[in-house]
Amino acid sequence: METMSRDFSQPTAALIDAIKAVVGDAGWKIGADAERYFSDPRDRFSGAGCLVALPRSTDEVAAILRLCNAAGAGVIPYGGGTGVVAGQLSIDSDNAIILSLERMNRVRSVSPEDGVMIVEAGCILYDVHNTAREQGLMFPLGMASEGSCTIGGNLATNAGGIQVVRHGNARDLCLGIEAVLANGEVIEDLEPLRKDNTGYNLRHLLIGSEGTLAVITAATLIVKPVDPETVTALCAIASPADALGLYHRLSRALGASISGLELMSDFGIGLVTGHFPTLSLPFAERQPWYLLIEASGRIGLRNDVEEALAGCMEDDLLSDAVLAESEAQRMNLWALRENTPEANRLTGAICSSDTSVAISRVESFITEATDAVTKVHPGLRINSYGHIGDGNIHHNVFPPEGVAKPAFIAANPGIVDAVRIAISEATVKCGGSISAEHGIGRLKADDLQHYASKAKLNAMQAIKQALDPNGILNPGAVLK
Structure with a gap:
């Protein structure tokens, strides 16, 4: 597994003791008790940390x-540990403080x-859904990892997801946010205001910053x-x-x-049904592609969907x-989609991408990415799937049929990076993004x-320097 590096001094015993005093005896872990905070969901990286x-x-x-x-110690914010780009993993030494928010899990x-709920950052998404349902409401952010x-x-x-x-x-x-800056100052902005033009929108800046600018502690959710x-x-469709034609007609x-x-x-x-035999495709004849559609609204919507289809x-x-x-x-149909990431992992994907393009370019993008991957190695297999309604397509690449992942990687040094670069180049060629939602x-x-661009990177570095001049927040993530 790979490790990530960034030099920080070993925290002193005095600093460790001071942090332990803040959180109390039940508020810290080390050694074997802390191992789960250093694991990667896709087993590619290994983290570390001193506390x-x-x-x-x-x-x-x-x-x-x-x-x-004050001590210049690196801090890695940690949520549910489900991130797949190593944003929650520590640097490759034991010098980082892992800051897990799992005990901050209250619905305030x-x-x-107002159409809102205020929750703490450690709340599990599934629990947020349940709390909303108890009030006859829904929080429309959904993904396969919602239980963690x-x-x-x-x-x-x-995060993106299926809706x-x-x-x-x-x-x-999100209408409001509470976050702590690197120097310990707290931004309190949880009021459920639909309109607020008083200066820079710090909420939008901190959302998506991956813990590099501040630590989000609570939020006002819609x-x-x-x-x-x-x-x-x-x-069942041909291409x-x-x-896309179905989507536009149904829209x-x-x-x-x-939704x-x-x-x-x-x-x-085929990968999903092979690994999850209780699931099956509800068609007598298979087609090259399938589109899962969900619509929600007023009573009588079903008739409209049937007529449109x-x-x-x-x-x-x-x-x-x-x-x-x-x-x-309904759940069985969704299970075909929701179990796709796990089926990819079990099959032995050597590369899993998270890319997006304009909706109108999805088909050409899939073709470009497939061609680019097969040029790297003609035997590679690719599973392209995803949220076509927002242009977010995932490409998962596998060794040739019958070849195990470890043996294939060993026999083809550099193949993983070559595939990743090929997909990234195809993405950029199609005017897309190399990171859609992860x-x-x-x-x-x-x-x-x-x-x-240089201008974008310079602006990002300037923001980072302004909010975290000592570079303690999630060092090595996002910006090198």
Whole structure:
């Protein structure tokens, strides 16, 4: 596994003792108790650290940052540990303080009148969903890792997920924020204001900054009424172009009701059903591609969806479609998509990308990326899938059929970097982004330096210097 480097002095015993005093006996971990904070979900990196601190309040976070800033000690903010770009992993020494917000997990308030709930950064996304449902509301940020990921991590990475096409990214679902700067000062901006033009929007700046500018401790989230009807359909199609044609036709017919739009390849579906035999494709004949569609809104929406799909079938935009008749059937259809990342991992993906392009360029992008990968090695297999409604396509690349991942990588030194670069080059060629929803972390820090403009990097460095002049916050992440 790879390690990431950044030089920081070994924290003194006095600093460690001072941090322990802030969080109390139950608020810190070392040694074997801390091992889970150093693991990578995709087993590519290995972290380290001298102390895991688990504060229970914003005041404790502020006290810890004041101590670390004065001592010049690096701090790695930690949420649920589900990040896939090594943003939550420590540097490759035992000199970092891991700042886990898992004990800051209170829902401070829910206001149906304002359409918001104020939650602490350590709240698990799944628990936020449940709390909203208890009030007849929903928080429309959804992803496969919702049982483990935290709101703080979601905001730090400006997470996307499966409902961006209608509701936007995490940034679009946050009205207020509470965060602690490197020097321990607290930004308190949790009021649920829909309009506020008083100076720079620090909330938008800190969201997506991956813990490099401040530590988010709480947020005011937008919650919405639960739609009375949800319709889920899986369509068998010939190409990504047909998926886009379906999307545009359905958008005209259904308006803003479309809340999910997921493109899946037949190859990818085969991986899922192979590793999860309880799942199956509900079609007698297989097609090259499939489009999972979900719409939600008023009572009677199902009839509109059925009519729209019938018209699309008459125009040869799809060959078959299945509509879920129950919540269980809906969950089974979604399981084909939600289990794709795990199926990719179990199959032995050597590279997993997170890229986006303009929606109109999705088909050409998939072609460009596939061609670029096969030029690296003609036997490579690629599973392209993702959130086609917002242009976010993931490319997962596998060794040739019958070849194990470790043996293939050993026999082809540099193949992983070559594939990653090939996909990045194809992305940039199509006018896209090398990071759509996962962030930069440490994995893509070099790529950001390579592809971002000098003006953008200079501006980012200036902001970092202004808010964290000692460079203690998540050192080595995002900016080199």
